[in-house]
Amino acid sequence: MNRISAMSPSSFSKSGIHHRSEDEMKRIFLDRLLASRNNGIVSSGKSLEDEDEEDEEDEEEESYGQRAVAQKDRDLEYSLRLEHLEQEKYRLKRQIEMMEDEYEQRMLELQSDLVNYKRSLEEVEGHHKSEEREKTELINQLKEQNQRLNMELQLSSQRQEDLENQLNSLKSQFHDKRLTMRDNVVYLESLKNEIELVTRRKDELEKQIAHLFRERESMSQTLEESTSKVLYMERQTREQHNLIRNSQRDINELTANNQNLMERLECLNRSYISSGGSSANMSIMNEIMEISSTESETLNKKSLLLKYKEHSSEDDDMTLNSSDVSQDDYHRQLREELISAYKQIKTLCGQIRESGHCYYSSTDSNYETGFLETAVAELNSLVIRDLLSHSQDESVEGSKKTNKEMEIEIHKVEELEEKTKRDIESLDLELKMKKQDINSLQNQLTLAELKLLSAEEETTNLKNDMSSVHLSKDQLIKQAWEVRDDAVKKKNEAEVSLAKERINLMQINSQLMEAIQQKIENISEARGMAK
Incomplete structure (x- = not known):
């Protein structure tokens, strides 16, 4: 099966064209084999006759009746041998016919297997092409998503200011409410602290990203100078x-x-x-x-x-x-x-x-x-x-x-x-480390954005709670727990999807870095050969 699967379609088609000629050659070979066996039988018979003639010459002194009986016995023995050889010839013909039938069935099976392998190969190639298209589409989608996230980051900063103003107004309103709403007020204060922490963290991350971009530009300039x-x-x-x-x-x-x-x-x-x-x-x-x-x-x-x-x-x-x-x-x-x-x-x-x-x-x-x-x-x-x-x-x-x-x-x-080459290699390593830091900071920014979105949802829920002040305390607590459970569920789903996207993005970045490194190695090898 391995040998037939390794055959090319052109060789298999050629074997199919010459299939009849091969069958004819086999039949001719079998006929010649049977003829050679018959000749062997005849020659064996002749040798036996020669031996009998010698025996007759030795036994001429014996009686004529005994020689006749011996001749009949020999004739019977010859007839038995001929019958045995005819039976063996018939059996060999049957075996040859069975082998031809098995050979034809095997060839048909191999042809069907080859057709199936071709179909599976075409399916695999089509699947591979579809995967490549999906990869390119995924890369384009990730690029668009990065642009969209940058726009959303800008919008989130504006929303943050609005939320701070809203929180201040809500705080003034909560102080004026009854004692039953003090728990909600405390919860709002904790949310505000969390939002402030998130904003400070976001500012720090933005500063770090800007610093890393500046370092990257300086590294690229030094790399160009070293190459020159x-x-x-x-x-x-x-x-x-x-x-x-x-x-x-x-x-x-x-x-x-x-x-x-x-x-x-x-x-x-x-x-x-x-x-x-x-x-x-x-x-x-x-x-x-x-x-x-x-x-x-x-x-x-x-x-x-x-x-x-x-x-x-x-x-x-x-x-x-x-x-x-x-x-x-x-x-x-x-x-x-x-x-x-x-x-x-x-x-x-x-x-x-x-x-x-x-x-x-x-x-x-x-x-x-x-x-x-x-x-x-x-x-x-x-x-x-x-x-x-x-x-x-x-x-x-x-x-x-x-x-x-x-x-x-x-x-x-x-x-x-050599020193410049070592400097270039160290700069490449530093650039890789900086890119990894940038990716980690971008991931932290996405988490901060998710936290901001969750805080916005919680503030909207609190607004709804404020609108439903006339409800009892037990109903408010129950509604708050339900809202919290929904928010936690959404947060978990968002984190899972974000982790998957991050893994895909890291894989794509690693592939791109490997391709860039391979191109750099090829260029350096070409320069070495030119020297």
């Missing part, structure tokens, strides 16, 4: 990440340039050692100028990065500007020292040339010439290595400083984002 802060911090983090990527790319470019310069300087050193002269000096000068140009380009890039970073934070701007100025001064001094060293090397080369002229005249000039060339080569290699190592250290230190500063800023931004 979160968006600003997210945008700032994205900018910081982009800046880190750009700085990392520049660092990689600088390292590649430094490696190229090292290779070129090594080549120049080898070429200078192999061939001396003015051409080597000019190549050294050109290389130093190229190094200074590459350093100026790197400094320009760093200055651009620093200018971009000035817009993000002022503290970083001050530190980076100071480091930029110090690096400019240091590189300027270093360049001046290199130029002065180059001039000194050039003068040394001139002195070497002059000593070359004297080389042929003096015998000791051979030793002096080799010593000066080695000194110039060592001086050149040391200057270039110091320059490259210093520039590389500065670039690495600057990149490390910028990376550390950016990591610190990113960590601060993430902490601020």
Whole structure:
């Protein structure tokens, strides 16, 4: 039944279309089964005949009469076996027919069950739709009822003033009456005290509601501010990440340039050692100028990065500007020292040339010439290595400083984002608590309104009692008790209906809050995926 109920209508209709073909296939299968059994019977008969033939060959020595009797016995046995097999075949046919009838009945039952399930499903869907319509109507009715209750609250305040005036007039009238009406006067005074208590309680509740509304507005404003802060911090983090990527790319470019310069300087050193002269000096000068140009380009890039970073934070701007100025001064001094060293090397080369002229005249000039060339080569290699190592250290230190500063800023931004998220969650909880307080205060207001209505009914009853002053004391007491019983009964009915409506309203509010919370979670998840 479970499998048939889980079938779809389309699959069931297809099975109904191919029902006849399935019956025909079953019948063909049964016919083949019976034919195979008959063949088995015939084959068994043949095997038995073969055995008999072998027995006859063995018993050829016996008499012909005994063989005839044995043959008759075998024929009887074969006939009995054939009858038994025919009976079994007939029984199997009957079973197959019964199974087909049961199968058809089962299919009809399943079809009827499927039709019933479809009807029940349609009924359930219609009932569900009607319930949804009733829920929407109930929500609209509750909204209208809330508006109506607010209007009635305003009217009740006006009625309260009228009732106070009426109570004052009734009090003056009761003082003028006889002693038999003193009990009613005392009862009126107690009613007045109750009305005053109810009015004070109503005023307090109205003040609390106004305060809660103000707090709710302030909470919503803080929530909006926090969301705007979160968006600003997210945008700032994205900018910081982009800046880190750009700085990392520049660092990689600088390292590649430094490696190229090292290779070129090594080549120049080898070429200078192999061939001396003015051409080597000019190549050294050109290389130093190229190094200074590459350093100026790197400094320009760093200055651009620093200018971009000035817009993000002022503290970083001050530190980076100071480091930029110090690096400019240091590189300027270093360049001046290199130029002065180059001039000194050039003068040394001139002195070497002059000593070359004297080389042929003096015998000791051979030793002096080799010593000066080695000194110039060592001086050149040391200057270039110091320059490259210093520039590389500065670039690495600057990149490390910028990376550390950016990591610190990113960590601060993430902490601020987590803090804002926690603040938002706390604000949501506070809003939920405030809404619950508002609902409880509204319930208290409804109870106060019911008490006012009961007080109005009692005052009308007292007016009727005043009109019936000519009645006896026992009749007045009896009438007062009846009125009181009716009022208590009405009050109980009103409280029961109010409790039911309150429960329904709380359920609807909880459903709305769950839906709002789910939407907020979906929005936060979407933002997380977008990040």
